[in-house]
Amino acid sequence: MGGEHAGRFEGRVALVTGAGSGIGAAVARRLAAQGAEVFAADIDGLAAEAVTKELPRARPLTVDVAEPADVDRAFDEVVRRHGRLDALVHAAGVDDPTAKEWIAEALVGNRPPEVTGRLGGDAWRRVMRVNLDGTFHVLRAALRVMAPRRAGAVVTVGSSSAFDTQPGYPHYAASKAGAHALSQSVAKEAIAFGVRVNTVAPGPTETGMAERTPAALRQGFADPRVRPYATPEEIADIALFLASDEAANLVGAVLLANGGRFTV
Numbered sequence: 001m002g003g004e005h006a007g008r009f010e011g012r013v014a015l016v017t018g019a020g021s022g023i024g025a026a027v028a029r030r031l032a033a034q035g036a037e038v039f040a041a042d043i044d045g046l047a048a049e050a051v052t053k054e055l056p057r058a059r060p061l062t063v064d065v066a067e068p069a070d071v072d073r074a075f076d077e078v079v080r081r082h083g084r085l086d087a088l089v090h091a092a093g094v095d096d097p098t099a100k101e102w103i104a105e106a107l108v109g110n111r112p113p114e115v116t117g118r119l120g121g122d123a124w125r126r127v128m129r130v131n132l133d134g135t136f137h138v139l140r141a142a143l144r145v146m147a148p149r150r151a152g153a154v155v156t157v158g159s160s161s162a163f164d165t166q167p168g169y170p171h172y173a174a175s176k177a178g179a180h181a182l183s184q185s186v187a188k189e190a191i192a193f194g195v196r197v198n199t200v201a202p203g204p205t206e207t208g209m210a211e212r213t214p215a216a217l218r219q220g221f222a223d224p225r226v227r228p229y230a231t232p233e234e235i236a237d238i239a240l241f242l243a244s245d246e247a248a249n250l251v252g253a254v255l256l257a258n259g260g261r262f263t264v
């Protein structure tokens with residue numbers, strides 16, 4: 001199962017957020033297959049547990065990344081058990097199915113989407129709290145654990161939609177652009193302490209999030225000139241590369257992984 005990379009994370013302690021589904025679940029599976037002790041964190045603790053049940057050396061944690069105390073507790077638990085954390089992949093994130101529905105309705109009706117004027121403060125804050133505040137909470141906790149040991153690798157999951165911003169999806173785009181800039185600033189600070197931080201920015205990927213995308217919108221992403229929706233495993237492989245020693249000289253990178261849809 002580990003393939004040519006079997007043993008790449010042997011003896012490493014890894015924490016994955018959003019590990020109950022999609023990209024995070026694929027990362028947890030890949031890390032375990034490559035030898036890591038995996039802590040699989042998700043706000044949906046049952047989903048995290050279902051993923052860890054299939055894996056060797058894996059433990060579920062129930063964590064809401066928007067809650068700093070939750071995040072700190074999870075890192076404390078890792079340190080209590082192993083005394084350190086070697087790799088962190090932060091894949092927890094949310095979409096906004098209501099905004100997607102409005103965009104799809106406009107597409108079907110051949111009208112331009114009108115979302116921003118209708119977007120409630122709660123919808124704005126939910127996306128920012130999880131995607132941006134959550135990334136801050138997780139990066140902060142990771143640095144507190146990793147910097148004193150002068151070692152560690154962090155991978156955050158951004159999005160191609162921070163670059164090719166979709167009309168009608170401003171909160172998601174802003175949250176991911178913020179997560180990219182946050183990761184890059186922290187990367188430049190952290191490397192002085194031997195900790196590498198990088199980001200993978202996926203394009204459309206076949207996950208629970210994609211299942212919540214209305215068919216009309218999905219068709220817009222189906223373009224025979226580019227690769228189809230990525231599999232979660234394809235994105236996980238990139239995250240694992242960034243977390244591995246093979247990426248020793250990558251610091252503050254935002255790797256766009258969108259199958260050729262556009263370049264930056």
Ligand SMILES: NC(=O)c1ccc[n+]([C@@H]2O[C@H](COP(=O)([O-])OP(=O)(O)OC[C@H]3O[C@@H](n4cnc5c(N)ncnc54)[C@H](O)[C@@H]3O)[C@@H](O)[C@H]2O)c1
Nearest residue numbers: 018020021022023043064065092093159204205207208209
């Ligand atoms: N699927 C795509 O097309 C796509 C494209 C670009 C970026 N992304 C990003 O990839 C990451 C993973 O998403 P996915 O596509 O695998 O979606 P997903 O919905 O399949 O998985 C996301 C996981 O995060 C968890 N989660 C949500 N809020 C949380 C919180 N507050 N605290 C802890 N866990 C929480 C969910 O329970 C879920 O298990 C997200 O950051 C997403 O924005 C996805």
